[in-house]
Amino acid sequence: xxTTAQRQVExxxxxxxxxxxxxxxxxxxxxxxxxxxxxxxxxxxxxMYPYPSGDLHIGHWYAMAPSDAHARFRRMQGYNVLHPIGxxxxxxxxxxxxxxxxxxxxxxxxxxxxNMRRQLRSLGAIYDWDREVVCCLPEYxxxxxxxxxxxYEQGLAYRAKAPVVWCPSCxxxxxxxxxxxGVCERxxxxxxxxxxxxxxxxxxxxxxxxxxxxxxxxxxxxxxxxQRNWIxxxxxxxxxxxxxxxxxxxxxxxxxxxxxxxxxxxxxIVLAPEHPLVxxxxxASKRAEVEAYVEQARAASEIDRLSAERExxxxxxxxxxxxxxxxxxxxxxVADYVLTTYGTGAVMGVPAHDTRDFEFARKYRLxxxxxxxxxxxxxxxxxxxxxxxxxxxNSGAYDGMTDExxxxxxxxxxxxxxxxxxxxxxxxRDWLISRQRYWGTPIPMVYCNECGVQPVPESELxxxxxxxxxxxxxxxxxxxxxxxxxxxxxxKCGGPGRRExxxxxxxxxSSWYMLRYxxxxxxxxxxxxxxxxxxxPVQQYTGGAEHAVMHLLYSRFFIKSLRDxxxxxxxxxxxxLFNQGVILGSDHEKMSKSRGNVVNPDDVVGQVGAxxxxxxxxxxxxxxxxxxxxxxxxxxxxxxxxxxWSLVEYDARELDAHPTDPVAVRxxxxxxxxxxxxxxxxxxxxxxxxxxxxxxELVNHLSRxxxxxxxxxxxxxxCIENFLLILAPIAPHVAEELWERNxxxxxxxxxxxxxxxxxxxxxxEITLVVxxxxxxxxxxxxxxxxxxxxxxxxxxxxxxVQAHVDGKTVRNVVYVPGRLVNVVxx
RNA sequence: GCCGAAGUGGCGGAAUGGUAGACGCGCCGGUCUCAAAAACCGGUGGGAUAAUAUCCCGUGUCAGUUCGAGUCUGACCUUCGGCACCA
Numbered sequence: 001x002x003t004t005a006q007r008q009v010e011x012x013x014x015x016x017x018x019x020x021x022x023x024x025x026x027x028x029x030x031x032x033x034x035x036x037x038x039x040x041x042x043x044x045x046x047x048m049y050p051y052p053s054g055d056l057h058i059g060h061w062y063a064m065a066p067s068d069a070h071a072r073f074r075r076m077q078g079y080n081v082l083h084p085i086g087x088x089x090x091x092x093x094x095x096x097x098x099x100x101x102x103x104x105x106x107x108x109x110x111x112x113x114x115n116m117r118r119q120l121r122s123l124g125a126i127y128d129w130d131r132e133v134v135c136c137l138p139e140y141x142x143x144x145x146x147x148x149x150x151x152y153e154q155g156l157a158y159r160a161k162a163p164v165v166w167c168p169s170c171x172x173x174x175x176x177x178x179x180x181x182g183v184c185e186r187x188x189x190x191x192x193x194x195x196x197x198x199x200x201x202x203x204x205x206x207x208x209x210x211x212x213x214x215x216x217x218x219x220x221x222x223x224x225x226x227q228r229n230w231i232x233x234x235x236x237x238x239x240x241x242x243x244x245x246x247x248x249x250x251x252x253x254x255x256x257x258x259x260x261x262x263x264x265x266x267x268x269i270v271l272a273p274e275h276p277l278v279x280x281x282x283x284a285s286k287r288a289e290v291e292a293y294v295e296q297a298r299a300a301s302e303i304d305r306l307s308a309e310r311e312x313x314x315x316x317x318x319x320x321x322x323x324x325x326x327x328x329x330x331x332x333x334v335a336d337y338v339l340t341t342y343g344t345g346a347v348m349g350v351p352a353h354d355t356r357d358f359e360f361a362r363k364y365r366l367x368x369x370x371x372x373x374x375x376x377x378x379x380x381x382x383x384x385x386x387x388x389x390x391x392x393x394n395s396g397a398y399d400g401m402t403d404e405x406x407x408x409x410x411x412x413x414x415x416x417x418x419x420x421x422x423x424x425x426x427x428x429r430d431w432l433i434s435r436q437r438y439w440g441t442p443i444p445m446v447y448c449n450e451c452g453v454q455p456v457p458e459s460e461l462x463x464x465x466x467x468x469x470x471x472x473x474x475x476x477x478x479x480x481x482x483x484x485x486x487x488x489x490x491x492k493c494g495g496p497g498r499r500e501x502x503x504x505x506x507x508x509x510s511s512w513y514m515l516r517y518x519x520x521x522x523x524x525x526x527x528x529x530x531x532x533x534x535x536x537p538v539q540q541y542t543g544g545a546e547h548a549v550m551h552l553l554y555s556r557f558f559i560k561s562l563r564d565x566x567x568x569x570x571x572x573x574x575x576x577l578f579n580q581g582v583i584l585g586s587d588h589e590k591m592s593k594s595r596g597n598v599v600n601p602d603d604v605v606g607q608v609g610a611x612x613x614x615x616x617x618x619x620x621x622x623x624x625x626x627x628x629x630x631x632x633x634x635x636x637x638x639x640x641x642x643x644x645w646s647l648v649e650y651d652a653r654e655l656d657a658h659p660t661d662p663v664a665v666r667x668x669x670x671x672x673x674x675x676x677x678x679x680x681x682x683x684x685x686x687x688x689x690x691x692x693x694x695x696x697e698l699v700n701h702l703s704r705x706x707x708x709x710x711x712x713x714x715x716x717x718x719c720i721e722n723f724l725l726i727l728a729p730i731a732p733h734v735a736e737e738l739w740e741r742n743x744x745x746x747x748x749x750x751x752x753x754x755x756x757x758x759x760x761x762x763x764x765e766i767t768l769v770v771x772x773x774x775x776x777x778x779x780x781x782x783x784x785x786x787x788x789x790x791x792x793x794x795x796x797x798x799x800x801v802q803a804h805v806d807g808k809t810v811r812n813v814v815y816v817p818g819r820l821v822n823v824v825x826x
Numbered sequence: 827g828c829c830g831a832a833g834u835g836g837c838g839g840a841a842u843g844g845u846a847g848a849c850g851c852g853c854c855g856g857u858c859u860c861a862a863a864a865a866c867c868g869g870u871g872g873g874a875u876a877a878u879a880u881c882c883c884g885u886g887u888c889a890g891u892u893c894g895a896g897u898c899u900g901a902c903c904u905u906c907g908g909c910a911c912c913a
Contacts, residue, residue, distance in 0.1 A: 009864080051913050092912060165911075175911040222830055226908075229829050303909065307827035341910095428910095435911065506913070545907060548830075582907080588837095590906090619850070621839055625832075626906090633838065636850045642865090690840070693849035700849090707866095769845050774894040776845055800880095814893050820844055824893045 008607070009635040012642045015609025022733045023124055031747055032126040034082050036531050043079035044535045045071045046514055048543030049086040049133070052112040053093060056119035058599040058629060059591065062583040065614040066623050066688050067542045068125040072729035073683045075126065076753035082535060083126050084517040086133030087113050090506045092175055094439045098471045105439040109136055119602065124610045124732050131520045135509035140516065142462030143526035144508050145444040149455040156202045156561055159453070162432055163193040172473030173436040182299060193298040198434035198502065199443060203557045207231050207426045210556055218576040223548045230549040232427025234258050237411050238344060239420030241269055241321035248280055253321050256343030256425055259353060260414065261407035264395040265371035267361065268331050268349035269321050270314065272338040273297035275345045281332060283318025290315050290334055297336040305336045312337050312360045324419050326396065335360065343425045351385065358385035371395050372403050431554060433505050438469045438478035440503030448490035448497045457491050463499070477501040510551055511558035514538050514573055529567070538574045545579035578686050581626020583617070588628045599629050611731035612638045618688035618730065640696055641734055644727070647702055648720055648738045652713040664710035671701045672719050673761035676754050679726045692730065698723060722754045769820035770795040772804040788815050795821035
């Protein structure tokens with residue numbers, strides 16, 4: 001649209017040339033090279049590395065530009081800052097590209113990396129490219145394999161059956177992303193699930209320690225809450241229901257409950273559809289019905305199964321179990337609202353005191369027996385489950401106790417009689433590492449008919465990902481058809497062996513990449529211990545909140561396991577965390593190709609330069625909230641940088657030709673020092689939008705005093721110099737150029753961040769707000785040092801106040817020092 | 827559905843429980859110009875009013891706490907992030 005194009009404000013300097021000039025100079029002079037032995041205190045500040053999807057999106061800039069500004073700020077505070085970059089280069093999209101376009105995942109990924117490197121350089125960040133990490137390269141992923149073997153040796157890696165999403169038509173494993181409304185995205189076939197032997201890491205061994213956030217200096221509370229809920233620690237009792245009548249190897253059904261006090265209210269037992277006892281206990285007459293139900297449950301997603309809204313379904317399996325506390329036989333059902341992955345995969349149904357059990361009992365006409373009497377219970381069957389406290393009833397010897405007392409007494413008795421024991425369960429599940437994919441790290445294990453599972457010897461690492469594989473679906477992992485890869489020798493006996501053909505989850509790569517940044521070229525191990533110990537832990541990590549639970553928990557687990565293997569002496573990888581928000585299209589919708597609202601940073605940077613884009617992204621709003629891109633909004637910062645340019649180019653000597661106004665000089669000093677203080681505090685806390693607003697106010701002030709010619713050249717030069725220093729981390733190219741034009745020595749990025757003077761920042765006068773009954777009625781300018789008595793008297797003497805007090809009694813006068821007086825009348 | 831957030835002018839947003847709307851966009855008016863753009867100067871929440879006097883209303887909705895609530899508490903509505911194979 002021509003109207004939009006006309007509205008675009010142009011920089012009054014050659015932004016593109018200045019970007020290029022300084023990027024080349026910084027590169028040539030290596031001013032951002034990070035030395036391990038630099039004597040300054042170390043500051044390791046990381047932003048989550050991007051997936052090389054092809055083009056750098058403005059969303060990447062939104063993550064990278066402010067984090068670079070913060071790292072630059074720390075650098076100017078005197079730290080030796082490591083602010084590295086890399087690429088999360090393994091993953092599904094590369095394989096999709098291979099299938100759809102016939103490009104090899106390696107070619108696709110590395111050409112994307114190449115393009116994104118160029119784009120990232122255009123940002124003008126302080127990345128030390130010698131420390132770049134690309135995790136699809138053997139020199140990186142060999143250490144994934146090395147770690148895998150270490151974890152295996154520690155007993156932290158194990159194999160077990162686990163379901164994968166399966167498309168029966170494509171004969172392939174699907175990622176959740178490839179399933180839309182329960183059908184395969186490629187062929188619309190309804191998906192099901194299949195059990196595969198897969199590798200897991202025992203993250204649950206660390207569940208309790210992962211709940212300890214005490215040493216994390218500064219993580220957002222919401223992330224800690226999400227992690228806490230994700231881990232989901234529950235204390236309760238594991239108790240068996242007797243099924244010895246069936247003559248099975250299993251003599252009981254183990255259930256987990258957090259409400260053992262309600263055990264006398266059990267009127268049924270529910271098994272998860274995947275529970276191994278389902279097949280064994282189902283009676284002949286029920287078999288067909290139960291099998292059909294189990295098959296149907298395999299197609300349902302967990303989100304649907306756990307939905308409280310969805311109608312509960314289940315099938316009676318034609319068997320019963322005995323509640324040992326009251327010797328009652330209760331029917332056994334299979335129902336998909338019970339999951340195998342939580343607790344024991346079996347629950348005791350207590351409809352009177354559990355909402356889901358209540359719904360289930362209503363639907364299948366099962367008895368509902370109150371055993372915890374609410375305070376004013378009328379003795380009738382309740383209208384809904386009573387979750388709250390009460391007194392034990394219908395519970396034999398425990399009647400009359402409170403529910404809390406009952407829970408303790410029953411747990412003690414259950415333990416004494418050997419029917420069960422107190423237990424803790426977690427919602428957190430072990431980390432499933434295996435992927436039936438090509439584009440990932442090969443799992444370095446060999447299967448031998450004689451020796452079983454054997455790790456590949458360290459000396460044979462890396463197990464290279466072969467170039468040729470079958471990306472099209474065959475029903476097996478893509479590597480399985482590669483005979484040369486699969487067939488090997490057993491590391492133990494030398495006989496024939498078969499390699500593991502699954503690859504690793506890409507969260508493996510991101511679990512330890514911060515360590516690789518410390519010593520990226522080291523080839524004696526994943527990292528060189530002493531140097532890594534100097535840098536680690538990461539002082540500040542920034543990235544999207546979408547990684548709140550998975551990546552951030554995996555990484556915490558990983559570091560703790562390395563610590564326990566003696567490789568590191570830290571408990572946590574990331575001391576501080578900040579989550580930026582999401583940048584939206586100018587239509588306030590999520591950016592997507594289909595909506596056509598995607599902003600290409602190359603285009604904008606080519607028009608207005610990197611600094612205007614950086615400034616605008618930081619100015620949109622609070623970084624953690626994200627916000628919409630705006631083609632018009634960016635005019636504001638372009639215009640501002642233009643004004644900055646003019647202001648700095650003025651010849652300060654002109655000022656000395658005019659008489660100075662001492663009040664204007666004092667005001668100007670105050671504005672400058674308040675700006676320094678404000679920016680120092682705000683940049684520290686990632687509050688870029690208000691820092692830039694404060695800098696704009698300073699520029700507005702300087703424009704006024706230039707027009708008035710009311711300050712002396714010395715005051716002016718002091719303002720300009722400090723202003724450029726504060727601008728440097730935000731707009732590094734323009735700041736550098738103006739620093740040079742202003743006659744200062746290269747480089748502005750090797751200067752210290754300015755410090756304010758509290759006396760110069762102080763206000764001499766304040767506005768005293770006077771309220772009557774909380775409503776503002778007057779504002780009085782008073783000396784900043786005014787005393788309480790004087791303030792109260794001034795307030796009461798105000799004519800505007802008296803007009804509102806007139807005829808009423810003054811009941812109270814509230815005084816807030818330096819701010820307001822509130823006269824309460826009635 | 828569950829877990830976690832967020833709702834303030836036409837728009838993005840600012841505001842240690844104490845002057846709601848800083849800063850910017852957009853818009854309106856002016857200066858400059860043959861004219862336009864740019865630049866610069868001024869105005870800009872709604873209503874009553876001749877008024878930049880004064881008063882009333884106003885931070886998603888409804889209650890509550892408080893001398894005082896955008897901010898704290900509870901319930902609800904809407905939008906967004908995550909839900910274990912997207913990364």
